[in-house]
Amino acid sequence: MSRLEPIGGTSRGALRLVVIQALVFSLFATLFVRLYYLQVVSGDEYQGRASAQSLREIVVQPTRGLIVDDQGRPLVTNRLTWVVALDRTVLGKLDPEDRTRLVRRVGRVVDVKPARLEKKLVTCGDEGAEPGVCWNGSPYQPVPVAQDLTRAQAQRLSEQPEDFPGVVVEQQSVRAYPQPFGVNAAHLLGYLSPITEDELGSAEEAGDLSVNGASVVGRAGVEQEYDQWLRGMPGYQQVEVDSMGRVMGDQSRVDAQPGDTLVTSIDAKVQGVVEQQLADAITTARGTFDKVTGRNYVADSGAAVVLEAKTGRVVAMASQPTYDPGVWVGGITKKQLAALYSDDAGTPLLGRASQGQFAPGSTWKPFMTAGALTHGYSTDTALPCSSSFQVGNRAFHNHESAAAGIISFAEALEISCNTFFYRVGFDYWQQYGSDADDVDAKDPLVEEAKTFGFGQETGIDIPGEASGRIADRRWKKAYYDSMKDYYCGISAKPQSDPANEGTSDFVYKFAREFCIEGWKYKVTDAVNFSIGQGDTIVTPLQLARAYGALANGGTLYAPRVAKAVVAADGTVVRRIAPKKTGHVELPDHVVGYIDEALRGVSREGTMAWRMGGFPLDEVPIRSKTGSAEVYGKQSTSWVASYSDDYVVVMMVSQGGTGSGTSGPGIRKIWEALYGVDGETVDPKRAAVPGVVPPSALPLFRADGTILPPATPARREED
Numbered sequence: 001m002s003r004l005e006p007i008g009g010t011s012r013g014a015l016r017l018v019v020i021q022a023l024v025f026s027l028f029a030t031l032f033v034r035l036y037y038l039q040v041v042s043g044d045e046y047q048g049r050a051s052a053q054s055l056r057e058i059v060v061q062p063t064r065g066l067i068v069d070d071q072g073r074p075l076v077t078n079r080l081t082w083v084v085a086l087d088r089t090v091l092g093k094l095d096p097e098d099r100t101r102l103v104r105r106v107g108r109v110v111d112v113k114p115a116r117l118e119k120k121l122v123t124c125g126d127e128g129a130e131p132g133v134c135w136n137g138s139p140y141q142p143v144p145v146a147q148d149l150t151r152a153q154a155q156r157l158s159e160q161p162e163d164f165p166g167v168v169v170e171q172q173s174v175r176a177y178p179q180p181f182g183v184n185a186a187h188l189l190g191y192l193s194p195i196t197e198d199e200l201g202s203a204e205e206a207g208d209l210s211v212n213g214a215s216v217v218g219r220a221g222v223e224q225e226y227d228q229w230l231r232g233m234p235g236y237q238q239v240e241v242d243s244m245g246r247v248m249g250d251q252s253r254v255d256a257q258p259g260d261t262l263v264t265s266i267d268a269k270v271q272g273v274v275e276q277q278l279a280d281a282i283t284t285a286r287g288t289f290d291k292v293t294g295r296n297y298v299a300d301s302g303a304a305v306v307l308e309a310k311t312g313r314v315v316a317m318a319s320q321p322t323y324d325p326g327v328w329v330g331g332i333t334k335k336q337l338a339a340l341y342s343d344d345a346g347t348p349l350l351g352r353a354s355q356g357q358f359a360p361g362s363t364w365k366p367f368m369t370a371g372a373l374t375h376g377y378s379t380d381t382a383l384p385c386s387s388s389f390q391v392g393n394r395a396f397h398n399h400e401s402a403a404a405g406i407i408s409f410a411e412a413l414e415i416s417c418n419t420f421f422y423r424v425g426f427d428y429w430q431q432y433g434s435d436a437d438d439v440d441a442k443d444p445l446v447e448e449a450k451t452f453g454f455g456q457e458t459g460i461d462i463p464g465e466a467s468g469r470i471a472d473r474r475w476k477k478a479y480y481d482s483m484k485d486y487y488c489g490i491s492a493k494p495q496s497d498p499a500n501e502g503t504s505d506f507v508y509k510f511a512r513e514f515c516i517e518g519w520k521y522k523v524t525d526a527v528n529f530s531i532g533q534g535d536t537i538v539t540p541l542q543l544a545r546a547y548g549a550l551a552n553g554g555t556l557y558a559p560r561v562a563k564a565v566v567a568a569d570g571t572v573v574r575r576i577a578p579k580k581t582g583h584v585e586l587p588d589h590v591v592g593y594i595d596e597a598l599r600g601v602s603r604e605g606t607m608a609w610r611m612g613g614f615p616l617d618e619v620p621i622r623s624k625t626g627s628a629e630v631y632g633k634q635s636t637s638w639v640a641s642y643s644d645d646y647v648v649v650m651m652v653s654q655g656g657t658g659s660g661t662s663g664p665g666i667r668k669i670w671e672a673l674y675g676v677d678g679e680t681v682d683p684k685r686a687a688v689p690g691v692v693p694p695s696a697l698p699l700f701r702a703d704g705t706i707l708p709p710a711t712p713a714r715r716e717e718d
Contacts, residue, residue: 058141058142058236058237058238059137059138059141059212059214059234059235059236060234060235060236060237060253060254060255060256061172061173061214061215061234061256062231062232062233062234062235062256062257062258062259063078063173063232063256063258063259064078064173064175064192064230064231064232064258064259065229065230065231065232065258065259065260065261065262065568066078066261066262067189067222067223067230067261067262067264068261068262068263068264068698068706069180069263069264069266069267069268069271070263070264070265070266070267070563070693070694070698070709071267071268071689071694071698071708071709072263072698072699072700072706072707072708072709073178073180073268074178074180074706075177075178075180075183075185075189075264075266075268076175076176076177076189076223077175077176077177077178078173078174078175078176079173079174079175079176080171080172080173081147081148081149081171081172081173081174081330082147082148082149082150082151082153082154082169082170082171083144083146083147083149083169083170083171083172084106084110084144084145084146084147084149084153084154084157084167084168084169085142085143085144085145085167085168085169085170086103086106086117086121086142086143086145086166086167086168087142087143087166087167087168088121088139088142088143088166089166090165090166091121091166094165094166100114102164102165102166102167103117103118105163105164106145106157106164106167109153109156109157110145110146110149110153112145112146116133117145117146119133119134120133120134120135120143120144120145121135121143121145122134122135123135123136123139124136124196124197125197133331135213136194136195136196136197136200136213136214137212137213137214138212138213138214141214142166142168144172144214147172147174147330148330149169154169157169174329174330175191175192175325175326175328175329176326176329177189177324177325177326180268180269180272181268181269181271181272181273182272182275182276183268183271183272183275184275184318184322184324184325185266185271185275185317185318186221186322186323186324186325187220187221187317187319187322187351187353187354187462188221188222188264188266188314188317188351188462188561189221189222189223189325190218190219190220190221190222190223190224190225190325190462191218191219191220191221191223191325191327191328192216192217192218192219192223192328192329193216193217193219193328193332194214194215194216194217194331195211195212195213195215195216195217199211199217200212200213200215209233209234210228210231210232210233210234211231211234212234215231215234217231218230218231219328220462220463220464221462221463221561222262222264222461222462222561222562224463225461225462225463225561225562226262226461226562226565229259229260229262229565229573229574230259230260230262231259232256232257232258232259232260233256233257234256235253235254235255235256235257236253236254237253237254238253257568258568260565260566260567260568260573261565261566261567261568261700261706262562262564262565262566263562263563263564263565263566263697263698264314264561264562264563265308265313265314265315265560265561265562265563265693266314266315266316266317266561267315267316267687267688267693269672269687269688270306270315270316270669270672270673270687270688271315271316271317271318273316273668273669273672273687274304274306274316274317274318274669275304275316275318277304277650277664277665277666277668277669278302278303278304278318278320278650278652278665279320280664280665281299281302281637281650281652281655281661281662281664281665282299282301282302282320282652282655283299284661284664285297285299285637285652285655285656285661286298286299288656288660288661290634290656292634292635293634297634297654297655297656297661298633298634298653298654299652299653299654299655299656299661300346300653300654301319301320301321301346301352301356301652301653302319302320302352302650302651302652302653302655303317303318303319303320303351303352303353303356303540303650303651304316304317304318304353304540304648304649304650304651304665304669305317305318305353305540305541305544305647305648305649306544306646306647306648306669306673307544307545307548307559307646307647308645308646308692308693309548309551309552309642309643309644309645309646309647310551310552310645311557311560311578312545312548312555312556312557312558312559312560312578312579313559313560313561313563313578313693314460314559314560314561315646315688315693317353317354317541317561318353319350319351319352319353319356320346320352321345321346321347321348322348323340323348323349327340351462351464352540352651352653353539353540353541354458354460354462354464354465354466354539354540354541355464355465355466355539356466356539356540356651356653357466357468357469357537357538357539358537358538358539358540358628358636358651358653359532359533359534359536359537359538359628359629359630359636360532360536360537360538360543360626360628360638361531361532361533361626361627361628361629361635361636361638361658362416362418362531362532362624362625362626362627362628362638362658363532363543363624363625363626363638363639363640363658364449364531364532364536364626365412365413365416365421365531365532365624366413366547366550366594366597366598366624367448367449367452367454367546368421368424368425368445368448368449368530368531369409369412369413369594369597370448370452370584370586370590370594371444371445371447371448371449372409372424372444372445373409373590373593373594374444374448374586374587374590375428375444375448376444377409377424379408379409379410379589379590379593380408381408381409382406382407382408383406383407383412383420383423383424384405384406384407384419384420384423385398385403385404385405385406385407385411385412385415385417385419385420386398386403386419387402387403387419388419389418389419389422389423389426389527391422391426391523391524391527392523392524394524396418396419396422396527397418397419398417398418398419399416399418399627402415404417407420409593409597410593410596410597410600411597411600413594413597413598413600413601413605413624414597414600414601414604414605414606415605415606416601416605416606416624416625416626418531421530421531422527422530422531424445424530425445425526425527425528425529425530425531426523426526426527428443428444428445428526429443429523429526429527430523432444433473433521433526434523436517436520436521436522437519437520438473438521439473439474439477439521440473441473441521443472443473443526445526445529445530446470446472446529449470449536450470451582451584451585452546452549452556452584453542453545453546453549453556453581453582454468454470454536454538454542454546455467455468455469455470456468458539458541458542458545458558458559458581459558459559459579459581460541460558460559460560460561461558461559461560461561461562461576462561465539465541466539468537468538468539468542469535469536469537470536471525471529471534471535471536472521472529473521475535476518476519476520476521476525476535477519479518479535480514480518480519481519483514483518484514484515484518487510487511487514487515487518488511488514488515490503490507490508490511491508491511491512491514491515492515495508532626532628533628533629540649540650540651541559543638543640543649544559544640544647544648544649545557545559545647547640547641547642547647547649548642548647549584550591550594550595550598550622550642551622551642551643551644551647553591554583554584554585554586554591555580555582555583555584556580556581556582556583556584557578557579557580557581558579558580558581560576560578560579562576563575563576563697564576564697566697566700569700569702570700570701570702572697595622598622598623598624598642599616599620599621599622601622601623601624601625602614602616602621602622602623602641603616605625606625606658606659607623607624607625607639607641607658607659607663607666609659609663610659610663610664610666610667611623611667613678613679614667614670614671614676614679615676615679615680615681618681619643619670619674619676619681620643620644621641621642621643621670622641622642622643623639623640623641623642623666624639624640624641625638625639625657625658625659625662625663626638626639626640626658627656627657627658633653633654634654634655634656635654635655635656635657636651636652636653636654636655637650637651637652637655637656637657637658637660637661637662638650638651638658638662639658639659639662639663639666641666641670643670643673643674645673645691645692646673648666648669648670648673650662650665650666650669672686672687673686673687673688673691674686674691675687675691689708694708694709696709696710697709
């Protein structure tokens with residue numbers, strides 16, 4: 001009997017085979033559909049993505065706007081420099097030994113130590129990042145590590161790409177300082193440095209697209225104040241690179257927009273004269289013997305200011321010691337930065353004109369005269385100019401103990417009689433403030449000083465201005481409250497106590513007196529205030545503004561350095577008008593009286609010996625000299641002066657007498673302003689064309705050249 005197959009066995013095997021075939025077919029079908037989708041339907045998209053992996057987006061920094069003087073002369077421009085940058089993406093693909101060799105090789109070519117190059121490659125915020133050196137830009141952008149390469153250096157790096165993978169050499173724009181007429185103007189112009197992380201974060205939150213991680217921003221002067229106009233708008237460039245970071249071609253580009261030009265009220269020719277005269281005054285003082293201290297004058301610093309009297313515009317402003325603003329270009333070293341802040345070097349970064357604070361000395365007296373003539377005294381008042389004035393058990397002496405008999409306010413200003421003004425200060429203290437504890441007592445002299453803007457910032461368009469100080473009763477009480485623990489701590493122990501080691505007899509005695517009654521406003525404070533001595537301090541700019549109010553009828557201006565912002569195509573973007581901040585209400589007869597008295601200072605008074613032969617009839621100059629005394633230091637030289645058009649102030653710290661040290665420089669500045677040669681006035685020789693600053697702006701031509709204003713018009717009267 002034959003064996004029979006199970007019923008239905010063949011049909012089940014065939015079914016399994018069919019299922020397997022269907023499964024395999026479906027898998028192949030799915031694969032082919034997917035391939036079709038990737039290659040045909042989405043092929044362009046994925047090809048673009050693959051291509052994008054070899055593209056880099058590079059930020060194209062804008063050319064920063066120019067800064068020019070009122071005649072269109074360039075004060076700050078830009079220059080092209082060869083810059084070498086390292087692509088960190090390429091460096092990251094190298095093994096450590098190859099990377100080290102590459103950095104060393106680049107360092108030898110550009111003459112920069114490899115360690116410094118490595119510091120430049122560190123991203124700011126990462127461990128080991130050094131502020132001012134680290135990279136704050138895009139992680140995908142080559143990092144600049146050296147600039148000002150010679151053409152030979154640039155060619156060596158760019159023509160041997162196989163030896164310098166990831167090294168990019170290109171030309172970039174950096175700040176340049178043409179120095180017309182030899183001007184420095186560092187404290188006016190300011191400088192640039194890389195943007196910080198906090199600044200970048202704030203800009204990004206505000207949606208500000210004008211800055212990026214590789215931007216440099218203004219840090220002082222008009223560079224900082226008008227940074228938003230000067231900086232321009234960055235562009236962006238997409239480039240195709242190979243695996244070694246070499247650029248193979250451009251894909252797209254958005255051009256950067258250059259910054260606007262800033263037109264200032266500075267006149268470069270006047271600025272050059274002012275800087276030179278200030279430097280000469282300091283040099284002369286250092287070679288002059290001081291009979292009081294038995295050594296030459298230290299003349300550690302100085303400042304000079306020229307303002308336009310009727311607008312408050314800054315025509316020139318100089319400070320010593322100064323520095324080269326170009327030191328910031330391309331990054332500053334720790335050693336260079338330390339020198340700018342060095343006390344031994346005189347802290348060059350500090351602009352004495354607006355940040356230096358000094359006792360005004362006798363240049364203070366015209367404002368005290370204004371206060372007296374509007375609070376009980378008259379132009380007919382006559383007081384003794386004795387050799388000394390006794391206050392309690394202390395004798396306050398006149399300069400060199402000279403005596404001049406009974407004189408008027410005008411004569412007191414002409415010969416700068418201290419004892420005359422001591423009497424005025426003493427009189428007001430007796431009338432209103434003999435209670436030394438009364439911080440609210442009236443004081444006409446203090447009130448007048450505040451009216452002229454002292455004790456507060458002028459509002460100049462340069463950051464970092466100092467406010468000065470009026471040492472009145474309220475200030476003295478506030479100072480006592482803040483310092484009593486310190487001085488009382490000194491006086492609480494014997495001078496021989498180890499805690500007081502190194503404390504001088506003067507300081508120990510002062511501490512004891514201060515702890516007992518340091519808040520009291522004594523009569524000695526009042527008489528010192530009347531001649532610009534004691535704890536009252538002013539900036540040279542504050543003093544110049546106040547004399548400007550005497551010159552223009554009482555208007556106080558916020559001094560302005562900037563005059564207009566002009567686009568690259570010559571369009572005026574913004575005009576910066578003079579800004580009035582206050583008005584000194586003085587009767588005309590008082591203003592006229594003080595004005596005539598200050599003319600007398602130049603003709604017969606303390607400034608006369610420096611103005612001999614100057615054509616004062618044609619160019620009337622009013623002036624006031626001052627020699628401020630500060631404990632432990634030599635006297636500070638001051639001369640404040642004005643004409644119908646200008647205000648000129650010069651100060652030399654520890655420089656001697658006012659007219660003795662600052663007088664010659666003041667005269668030469670006036671000669672330059674009006675074209676004075678000997679006793680002859682020739683307007684054609686004046687430093688400023690037309691004698692006074694132009695109201696019109698320079699002419700900006702389509703080819704990029706800048707011409708002086710079309711006509712030397714008078715001045716703005718706004």
